Amino acid sequence: MSTAGGEGPRQWGQPSSQDTGTATGLDALARRLAEAARSLQRQTSPQQVLDGVVHLAVALVPGADAATITMVGKDRHCYSAAATSTWASDFDVLQDETGQGPCLDAIWQQQTVRVDDLAGDPRWPVLGPRAAERGVRSMLCIQLFVHRDTLGALDLLAHSTSAFTDESEHVGLLLASHAAIAAADAQQLENVTSALVNRDIIGQAKGILMERLRITSDQAFAVLAKVSQDTNRKLSAVAEDLARTGMWTPGARAGQDRQDTP
Known part of the structure; x- marks a missing residue:
């Protein structure tokens, strides 16, 4: 899949440009994610998996106050397939209204997007200030999976600026990889x-x-x-x-x- 700018395909699940490779506590993290993976595999429907992912994301990813799974179809409209709160799902409504946002960039450009201060980020001049007014100050967005004609991203939201760190990214990327497998298995079973x-x-x-x-x-x-x-x-x-x-x-x-x- 090519990027919006016409470049060649990128590898999925790569850290953002801010990552310094200094995340710690990987052994404990591995144990927590193993249990998370088992809990996802116990779910029997794709929707149960998605609901489980967003709640696990808030519990496991440092800095996250809420989470959504943003889906985008062929018509390029986005919506929340799962969310931990209406505050989180309203952000997807705002992305759909403005046609821009870090979650959409993560989906279309196949990259992890970390935002320290959404209000002043020049990449989303229309969405940023409106999102900040609603309390969304920093975000971490990770492409989750591709299913048929639908693209998905795991999106983590925080009320404070610079809420997400390298550790947040590493946990989010690992959780997303487990979630993609669990969702595919649940879809096949269904x-x-x-x-x-x-x-x-x-x-x-x-x-x-x-x-x-x-x-x-x-x-x-x-x-x-x-x-x-x-x-x-x-x-x-x-x-x-x-x-x-x-x-x-x-x-x-x-x-x-x-x-x-x-």
């Missing part, structure tokens, strides 16, 4: 679970049609597919309605009859 549930529901609906209309399994699936197409609904939703209610409309039989007519 997809597999959803596929199994849908397959079971479609099987139930086919069985109802096969018995009621005296048709084959392939014909029953064709009926469901046609109703799905005619009503512009997902096939699984059509099947779920039939399996849940046992009700079937005459129009569905007519559609099957038309398919069977040579």
